[in-house]
Amino acid sequence: MSNNIDTAVQSIEWREDHVRILDQTYLPGREVYSDIRDVGRIWEAIKKLRIRGAPAIGIAAAYGLYLGIKDLPENSFESFIVEVNRVAEYLEGARPTAVNLSWATNRIKSTIRAHKDKDISKIKEIVLQTAKTIHDEDKRICKKIGENGVELIPKEAQLLTHCNTGSLATGQYGTALSVIFHAHEQGKKPFIWVDETRPLLQGSRLTAWELMNAEIPMKIITDSSAGLLMRRGEVDLIMVGADRIAGNGDVANKIGTYPLAVLARENEIPFYVAAPLSTIDMEMETGDEIPLEEREQEEILNYSDAQIAPKKAEAYNPAFDVTPHTYIDGIITEEGIIEPSFEKNFKNMFED
């Protein structure tokens, strides 16, 4: 059992001069790896969810920014930084909700400005090094999140999770799934209800795959079944990830998270969010300010080649919703579990 955690799959890797990703659109049917050498294909991979999950998007964007600037002319810093900003803005446009994307590009831009007196060839090396650091840090952060969250998990508990928050969604280990992996490793014997997570089925395709690889018992359910299970007392705790957390603790996460939180409160079930501190965006006072991505209606109207709605039918496909902080019992981070009031505790944390 204990070796499962460290042999977990790598969703993204830097290989000498390019990025290799596990293309998640083929899972669970096939494990297809793609080598990516230019920023355009990184953008496409993020947009099309070949790589997904807020932390993994940040890592991909960091490497993507390097790929986008590595061949720029090296004569003038002023024209170099203009191009860096252009490439960063392009990457940030791939998906609007996860703050980790712009967090990663902003971090690299700050690093560049801090080294503006160096040769541009040297700055390029520093950019790649920063991307690798973001990647390595994310693995360590996710491990800490897992370790910090384990105390919340009762022995032999039935947990429920939504979307995918595992190694596939991060540098390694995951966020909410990292807690579950660590609880399993410590012999707590968790059982997991996996929301399938329509429309793109990250739960049944990806979370189920990761849990089965780790030999953690689980069953897939339709997203609509969570309420019945909660009411029957078959869910002891809910744990999800986050794409962006506002300054008051409101959480933007995969569509369907808000209903789970309301049902959890109604049935007196603890509801926890696991996320790195980089997911907290103090520039957003409340969740109402977080931009929520709306995706193509085709994702709802067709599945693979099957037509599942009438021709010319229209669909509305919001990819995220916002869970008000009042429904959240705690946010598990690499620095420990943050409890309400989130607003006060975030301020204390970020002002230190």
Place this chain on the structure above:
Amino acid sequence: MSNNIDTAVQSIEWREDHVRILDQTYLPGREVYSDIRDVGRIWEAIKKLRIRGAPAIGIAAAYGLYLGIKDLPENSFESFIVEVNRVAEYLEGARPTAVNLSWATNRIKSTIRAHKDKDISKIKEIVLQTAKTIHDEDKRICKKIGENGVELIPKEAQLLTHCNTGSLATGQYGTALSVIFHAHEQGKKPFIWVDETRPLLQGSRLTAWELMNAEIPMKIITDSSAGLLMRRGEVDLIMVGADRIAGNGDVANKIGTYPLAVLARENEIPFYVAAPLSTIDMEMETGDEIPLEEREQEEILNYSDAQIAPKKAEAYNPAFDVTPHTYIDGIITEEGIIEPSFEKNFKNMFED
């Protein structure tokens, strides 16, 4: 506009000596009609959801019972009624949750007992006549439900519905959808959010098809999106059907109904159930006693030929949940809108 209601599709028809059903498993891609001449194929059609919806199941079972007894020997009433009971029990086993199935078979059995002194050939005629009466009554009842519910629908309202409760689910018109059809016919201009209704997608396949045929504006959403829309104020009223209603007003309906009701209450949105009185089962004191069908996990693990979960993954597939009566603002029936306390009002109604 006004002719849409009466030209609505017929999900089931009696044709001289057999039943013709519109096989709903092929919708919306193809309109396939099946002629059924024996009780075994009626059972299979109910089991496999070729015909579905609580009232339509009752009608199909009534015709199915006739098909199952029409060729029985005509010498002894005692051996005839034993066989009738056997065929009825067989049909009732096809799907356990909708009470309309056993309501229909029980009604025919009572009729048979009332005519036990007649020739068995005559009794057989009476059985067919009773099945036709159940069918005709359902059409009239559904029309009355639609007419009775219209007063609840504000002008230009955004309504949300779940699963399919239209002509496909009943003799004609539907229950919750009958209210929507009538509101549309009266010029109230409703807009409908259609929950896709996993796993079998009765919303996106069937409700969307019926609404488009009636030229009522609608958009399909994933079941998980309903919460976001409610919180944003984009849902004025929720209306669903019912498979069985307990004596205290608890409602068993398609999985996902209970979450909608909790979210509606949380967001102060009226939540109504539309159903014929035959759906009320006074033998069940509360919803906890209602048997809830669990279906094959394959419905979640695969879609058409596409593998949407890892090989050997397991799923749990409850087809119904129970919404406690406290979340329900009213039940629209052919006799009018029943308000809480349902227990008291049901008793008054059924004791009259």
